[in-house]
Amino acid sequence: MNVLSRNTLSSRLALVGAAGAFLLALSACGQSVTAPPPAGEGSGAASSGTAGAIGGSATASGPVSITNCGTELTFAEAPQRAVGLSPAQTELLLRLGVGETLVGQAQTGLQALPADVASQAEQVKVLSKGEPPAREELLSVNPDLVLSPTSYEFTAEQGYASVEQLKKAGAQAYIATGGCADRRASAVVTDLVTDIENLGSLFRKPEQAAQLSKQVKDRLAAVSQANASATAPTVAQLFVDGKSLSAIGAGIEADIIKQAGGKNVFSPDDKLFESFFAAAVSPEQVASLNPDAIVFATTSDTQTASIEAYLRETFPQVTAVQENRLVAVPSANLLPGTLGNVDAVELISQKIHDR
Template identity: 30%
Template sequence: MKLLKKNWITGALALMLTISLTACGNNEQAEKVTEQTPTEVAPTEQTKPTEEQASDLSTVYPLTVVDATGESITFTEAPKQIVSLSPAETEALFALGLDEQVVGVSDFDDYPEAVTSKARMGGVYSPNEEAIIVAEPDLVVTGISMSVEATEKLRELGITIIKTDPKSVDDVIANIELLGQITDQQAEAITVVDKMKQERAEVTEAVKSLTPEQKKKVYIEFSLGWTVGSGEFLNELITLAGGVNVAADTVGWNEISEEKIINDNPDVILYNMNVKDETTQETLDQIIKARSGWDQITAIKNDAIVGLNDNLVSRPGPRVTQGLKEIANAIYPELLNHE
């Protein structure tokens, strides 16, 4: 069965930087670092400057980071031309005020609106290598799913590539902080992540009083016949929202067992509202409701089947905490304050 759907799985697989931020600092810190010694970003510590320090922050170069593949990258200055091959990272770059520095994006980028004027660099898995070379970037940001062959080829040509792979909201926040450090936009990064932390706190505060017995069982399906288990940030979003993911006993992305979902009997079903059957034009919720035996599931009996904006919840970028709020509203509409 063919489906028209956005490449949301790419977002779920996109971007984590397995480093932390020890090279952040104000001018006083900068004086303590010699020009001959690159600033090393330690993988186990993270500098978290206060909001009061934000206006004084500046990145100390040279700056060395290590990406999700273990590749060590040194920056001698802030990148001036950036290609993003991940919609999530593109959103982060624009949120950091780097519109002018972004010279190319993936074919799947659609937010913010300003990306429509950017050159297209092909797909996320197999990008257009020629287009990237022509763009002459001094930084390419991509997800872990970009092919090893394409990555090696571009690196052999001297193109700096950072691959990321977030597994939690904290990972997403760390990525944005790091991009702010690499690009010398640390004050902007603080503004972005503070908003994300506030949105996360709104949700966790609203659901903190739920007892284990009150927590609802949740099933999520964003691509026909596929769900997500533990070890992925989408599973964490369900947990943060006070839900219990019925697929948490599996790891990563999995094809579903229809019988298992019936036995799990979720209280709420979440689905991608942008998926349709190409032939019948049936939406994913219609397909789910029509499955044999699923009419006995509590969520379907109670009409607790809710469509989600896939871009908000599947892209590990600055809007992911808005996606968290959407999930929480879907599970516990009575608990969150509605404006």
């Protein structure tokens, strides 16, 4: 099983943290700055153009513009040479029926594509497995649209193609709405709907986008209905690295807990999270909150077993351990702009409500 390397994950967290601190200094606001804009507004609403899907093709009937991470992207015609910088973005294109536009896929080691669409990407060139592709590798396939879960994949200092370098090469970058630097701490699961609708507009696939959006909304509504009369269990969401603990108090990860019908013991309003959506915590802090469940990210069965052993040894008196509510969630399902966010909501809901 291919997995996301610990170095890549740590680098991404570090980079996003630096970006968050920079934005904090500029705007003098904390992690719980503002309520997220509704889907279709703010971070990525389709704003102009006509959409005319014809069969399985991605032909254009006029220019389309959207706003993504504060930048306007305009396509005179539907993208013809797309690259998904993670399996999540590749999957979205396949499910929208525009897989024929894919000229590259990257970070394929993050997760395997779902079995029902995997065969459609078998002939698509793999640009990287464990981390974003090098600048030269990405530019070699001459893309016109590059899709990414976060801004990390466009870090020139890491040797990746920056947004400006892509622009000079004739390509535009689309970052998942929840992965925009100024939204990282307030992102919500339904930002995924914004991404689906945006991509449906860009590729002139409004009907396919509407169907996929409805599936996402219906799945989330089913979870909400299942938990409607249930008491929300308290949940500590942790990132465990060896014996180091970080708590997640905001961002899409925290909204996943909320959507799953849980009550996070950490809050965006906590002083811990005034500069970033995650913060280092001590075992004593977690134990004092006595969560009913502990949710943690993992990249493999081996890592899951290691983290569970650590949690059982460290928190033997905590309810989550005593009642065996330790919930392992694939790290890739916590990245912005992935259908895996909904998978995570469903999984966590089942586990914390003992279903």
